[in-house]
Amino acid sequence: MSDPAVQTPTIPGSPRGGLFSRVIGDKMALTSIIVFVLVLLSALLAPLLTSWDPSRADLDDVLAPAFGEHILGADGSGRDVLARLLYGGRMSLLGAFIALAVALLVGIPTGLIAGYYQKWFDSISSWSANLIMSMPGLIIVLAVISIIGPRMLSVMAVFGILLSPGVFRLTRNGVQSVRKELYIDAAKVSGVGDISIIARHVLGVVKAPLVIQAAMMAGIAIVLQAGLEFLGVGDSSTTSWGQMLNEAFLNIYVAPLMLIWPGVMIGITVGALAIFGTALRDAVQGTQSLPRARKTGSQEVLPAAIEVVDGALRDRDRRGTLLSVEGLRVGYPRADGDTSIVVDGVDLHINRGEVHGVVGESGSGKSQTAFSIMGLLPTGGRVLSGKIEFDGTEFDAGSAKFLTSIRGNRIGYIPQEPMSNLDPTFTLGSQLVEPMRRHLSLSRAAAKTRALELLDRVGIADPRRTFDAYPHEVSGGMAQRVLIAGAVSCDPELLIADEPTTALDVTVQAEVLDLLRSLQQERSMGVMLVTHNFGVVADLCDRVTVMQNGRVVEHGTVGDIFDAPQHPYTQMLLDSTLEGTPPRAPLATEDAR
Amino acid sequence: MTAPLLNISDVVVDFPMKGFLTKPFRALKGVSLDIAPGETVGLVGESGSGKTTLGRAVLGLAPVTGGSIEFDGVDITHVSTRDRRALSRDIQVVFQDPYSSLNPAMTIGQILEEPLRVAGVGKAAARERIRELLAQVKLPEDSIDRLPRNFSGGQRQRIAIARALALRPRLIVCDEPVSALDLSTQARVLDLMIGIQEDTGVSYLFVSHDLSVVRHISHRVAVMYHGEIVEYGDCAQVTETPVHPYTRKLLMAAPVPNPTEQAARRHERERVLALDDAS
Numbered sequence: 001m002s003d004p005a006v007q008t009p010t011i012p013g014s015p016r017g018g019l020f021s022r023v024i025g026d027k028m029a030l031t032s033i034i035v036f037v038l039v040l041l042s043a044l045l046a047p048l049l050t051s052w053d054p055s056r057a058d059l060d061d062v063l064a065p066a067f068g069e070h071i072l073g074a075d076g077s078g079r080d081v082l083a084r085l086l087y088g089g090r091m092s093l094l095g096a097f098i099a100l101a102v103a104l105l106v107g108i109p110t111g112l113i114a115g116y117y118q119k120w121f122d123s124i125s126s127w128s129a130n131l132i133m134s135m136p137g138l139i140i141v142l143a144v145i146s147i148i149g150p151r152m153l154s155v156m157a158v159f160g161i162l163l164s165p166g167v168f169r170l171t172r173n174g175v176q177s178v179r180k181e182l183y184i185d186a187a188k189v190s191g192v193g194d195i196s197i198i199a200r201h202v203l204g205v206v207k208a209p210l211v212i213q214a215a216m217m218a219g220i221a222i223v224l225q226a227g228l229e230f231l232g233v234g235d236s237s238t239t240s241w242g243q244m245l246n247e248a249f250l251n252i253y254v255a256p257l258m259l260i261w262p263g264v265m266i267g268i269t270v271g272a273l274a275i276f277g278t279a280l281r282d283a284v285q286g287t288q289s290l291p292r293a294r295k296t297g298s299q300e301v302l303p304a305a306i307e308v309v310d311g312a313l314r315d316r317d318r319r320g321t322l323l324s325v326e327g328l329r330v331g332y333p334r335a336d337g338d339t340s341i342v343v344d345g346v347d348l349h350i351n352r353g354e355v356h357g358v359v360g361e362s363g364s365g366k367s368q369t370a371f372s373i374m375g376l377l378p379t380g381g382r383v384l385s386g387k388i389e390f391d392g393t394e395f396d397a398g399s400a401k402f403l404t405s406i407r408g409n410r411i412g413y414i415p416q417e418p419m420s421n422l423d424p425t426f427t428l429g430s431q432l433v434e435p436m437r438r439h440l441s442l443s444r445a446a447a448k449t450r451a452l453e454l455l456d457r458v459g460i461a462d463p464r465r466t467f468d469a470y471p472h473e474v475s476g477g478m479a480q481r482v483l484i485a486g487a488v489s490c491d492p493e494l495l496i497a498d499e500p501t502t503a504l505d506v507t508v509q510a511e512v513l514d515l516l517r518s519l520q521q522e523r524s525m526g527v528m529l530v531t532h533n534f535g536v537v538a539d540l541c542d543r544v545t546v547m548q549n550g551r552v553v554e555h556g557t558v559g560d561i562f563d564a565p566q567h568p569y570t571q572m573l574l575d576s577t578l579e580g581t582p583p584r585a586p587l588a589t590e591d592a593r
Numbered sequence: 594m595t596a597p598l599l600n601i602s603d604v605v606v607d608f609p610m611k612g613f614l615t616k617p618f619r620a621l622k623g624v625s626l627d628i629a630p631g632e633t634v635g636l637v638g639e640s641g642s643g644k645t646t647l648g649r650a651v652l653g654l655a656p657v658t659g660g661s662i663e664f665d666g667v668d669i670t671h672v673s674t675r676d677r678r679a680l681s682r683d684i685q686v687v688f689q690d691p692y693s694s695l696n697p698a699m700t701i702g703q704i705l706e707e708p709l710r711v712a713g714v715g716k717a718a719a720r721e722r723i724r725e726l727l728a729q730v731k732l733p734e735d736s737i738d739r740l741p742r743n744f745s746g747g748q749r750q751r752i753a754i755a756r757a758l759a760l761r762p763r764l765i766v767c768d769e770p771v772s773a774l775d776l777s778t779q780a781r782v783l784d785l786m787i788g789i790q791e792d793t794g795v796s797y798l799f800v801s802h803d804l805s806v807v808r809h810i811s812h813r814v815a816v817m818y819h820g821e822i823v824e825y826g827d828c829a830q831v832t833e834t835p836v837h838p839y840t841r842k843l844l845m846a847a848p849v850p851n852p853t854e855q856a857a858r859r860h861e862r863e864r865v866l867a868l869d870d871a872s
Contacts, residue, residue, distance in 0.1 A: 181694075181696075182689075182690055182694035183693065183694050183696045185652075185654060185686070185688070185694075186686060186688065186694055186756065187707060188654070189652050189681055189684070189686045190681055190685075190707055190708035190711055190756070190759075190760075191677075191678035191679070191680075191681030191711045191712065192707060192708075193678075193711075196711075200696075200699075201696055361775035361776065361777065361778075362775055505639040505640055505802065506639065506802065506803075506843060507639065507842055507843060507846040509846065509848075510846035510847075510848070510862065532775065533848070533850075534776075534850035535847060535848030535849055535855065536848055537850070538848060538849060538850050538851055538852045538854075539848040539859065558852050562850070562851055562852055573776060574850065576776050576780040576781075577776060577780075577805075578779065578780060578783075578803075578808070578809045579805045579848075579849050579850055580805075580849060580851070580854075581808070581809055583808045583809075583811075583828040583829040583832050583833065584633070584787075584808070584809065584810060584811055584812055584828050585812070585828070585829070586812050586827045586828065586829075587629060587631060587632045587813075
């Protein structure tokens with residue numbers, strides 16, 4: 001604990017490197033980018049790639065076969081197909097580009113303003129976006145063509161406006177999700193102007209989803225333009241992939257191959273855009289699966305045996321043991337294929353009817369220990385080794401056999417965040433009744449009676465009303481009481497409480513602690529209480545295990561730990577508590593300027 | 594008695610509620626408070642008491658519907674955006690959550706540079722000041738080019754404090770600055786803040802739900818309950834011999850990290866609660 005500033009721990013599993021390098025590292029993304037760039041270059045460099053003029057018709061060459069003078073043959077008017085394919089790419093890609101540019105130019109600024117300032121501008125622009133979205137796009141485009149004629153680039157600009165609500169919504173929602181972030185407030189307090197805030201802090205958040213959306217929209221625009229031209233509403237004097245399709249269709253029985261070439265170009269281009277968008281989305285969301293944890297090497301990193309200070313407790317009467325955990329190790333796979341160990345050889349013994357505190361700071365592995373006992377580890381987490389003995393039977397830690405034997409009625413669980421552990425779509429009552437019907441085989445009516453009794457027992461003033469209420473209708477303290485009622489409803493022998501009062505106000509915390517104490521005494525349950533608060537430990541616990549960096553550093557009775565802590569870490573924790581320190585003296589007047 | 598740096602009198606804050614003709618929610622019901630230069634006033638209360646709203650009202654982030662806030666003798670209740678920007682030199686903020694208060698995409702250097710550049714400090718001078726700031730909050734100099742995700746919660750909060758100090762403000766509103774931190778980190782960050790106050794003479798409006806944290810750093814303490822200040826006085830008086838029943842309840846609800854003392858406090862609390870029930 002010399003200088004905490006020097007160490008800069010990295011968060012395990014966090015993606016390394018920027019978005020760009022991750023996209024480049026992805027084979028699919030890289031291939032699709034290369035393909036798209038090649039298509040783009042072939043259109044731009046058409047004069048270098050072919051000597052034929054795409055619009056020069058030659059009656060001698062009408063429907064000339066491929067691989068002759070004309071590499072891909074000639075069309076019904078005797079024009080070179082390859083040249084038309086290369087030059088036609090210019091028109092098709094330009095049309096898509098115009099549609100995209102219009103959509104982004106309209107959608108991004110309006111989305112930023114609507115999301116950031118909200119109020120009337122948001123109402124009006126959202127309403128307009130909904131209106132545009134509800135209109136049938138193809139019919140509008142056809143109507144526009146019948147008014148302004150087959151000027152395809154102008155038509156694509158109109159199509160861009162029809163695409164803009166998608167961009168608008170994406171931008172607006174992205175902005176709304178960050179405008180409440182504290183760093184925006186901090187920038188405001190620093191005197192940063194709104195435009196700089198948007199440019200520096202907000203735009204970055206919507207950049208990635210916009211690129212994804214843009215890739216998809218470009219594909220849609222190419223297909224739509226080709227479709228319109230295929231239908232014959234395009235300008236027949238221009239060269240484009242859609243026009244080629246249209247003309248090839250006229251000769252489909254004579255030269256069916258001619259339909260293939262523009263089709264292939266459209267397919268390749270749109271496909272590359274779509275794959276690029278998907279790969280980029282994966283890179284942004286980090287959905288690539290983590291490499292499987294390497295099994296080798298995990299054993300030899302086993303550190304020196306943990307130091308158990310209280311030797312007397314090791315030889316205690318084993319008949320009293322309710323839960324005994326030995327050598328528990330839990331790991332998470334890291335992006336580089338290694339495993340980061342968060343619980344490292346933890347031993348834990350909880351006697352019947354004992355309240356056992358597990359204390360430590362964040363990263364000590366105390367919650368991970370609790371989760372792994374119940375088989376509730378977050379995604380990726382695995383029990384690497386360890387034995388669990390519960391009520392005299394020994395299991396492998398984390399094994400399915402153990403979990404099925406305890407789940408339901410032998411171990412109850414009280415979580416830290418009461419609200420996120422209740423399903424918002426069901427009434428509190430139904431969430432209490434269901435486990436009881438399943439595990440205690442009670443009838444619906446009997447389970448309801450018992451649920452009402454339990455709600456009354458946990459100190460809820462009007463059990464009937466709470467029974468019928470939905471989670472959002474009750475306060476956090478009330479929700480925690482309901483969860484406690486649920487946890488004890490099937491008469492568990494062990495109650496695991498993970499920071500049960502951390503999310504609660506201090507006066508509510510005192511009431512919940514009182515409730516836990518009286519429930520524990522009347523049912524003589526064993527309780528594993530995970531907490532960072534030594535006040536809570538002092539209030540409730542009989543014995544304490546102190547954890548640091550995934551290991552047990554000390555365990556003993558609550559009296560021993562508080563009166564004579566042996567391990568320097570325990571001493572440091574107890575010393576840093578602010579409770580009971582002298583209050584700061586009033587500001588002396590001479591100190592004030 | 595010197596003139597107060599911040600003088601809040603009878604401030605009312607109403608939040609408009611969703612829906613037509615719904616009565617607005619009154620978060621602050623006429624709150625008065627003053628802070629002297631170099632003083633820390635602790636603001637303690639439970640969730641929904643309005644303590645955070647009062648801090649945000651001082652920063653101009655909450656809609657003040659009544660009363661006045663004076664800073665250094667000037668009324669700042671309804672200042673224009675331009676004047677508010679000028680005020681940012683004098684009034685700064687440290688938020689609770691060190692994870693969302695730093696833009697994850699910006700390096701520490703960019704984060705600390707932002708307020709300096711806005712205030713018109715040149716690039717070289719800003720660089721120099723950032724070095725000073727990092728030293729002041731005891732972070733290594735090479736932090737400049739790192740991203741927030743490379744730092745622990747306590748270190749991030751030091752960065753947030755450095756950002757608040759960048760323009761040498763006279764008042765910092767601290768909204769639960771240590772609540773998200775581990776116990777051992779809490780004490781270190783608080784002591785750092787006290788040290789900075791003694792060096793620079795900055796005043797703190799220190800908002801927290803934790804009486805023991807507030808007691809450690811505050812010269813005076815105000816207790817808030819349902820949008821009102823129910824008790825206000827010297828730290829020792831409020832936290833050791835409170836007068837108001839709510840303050841007493843708050844004090845007794847916090848568990849002491851000592852089994853014997855906690856048992857005594859629990860019995861005392863039960864006795865008081867029983868008395869309350871009887872009356």
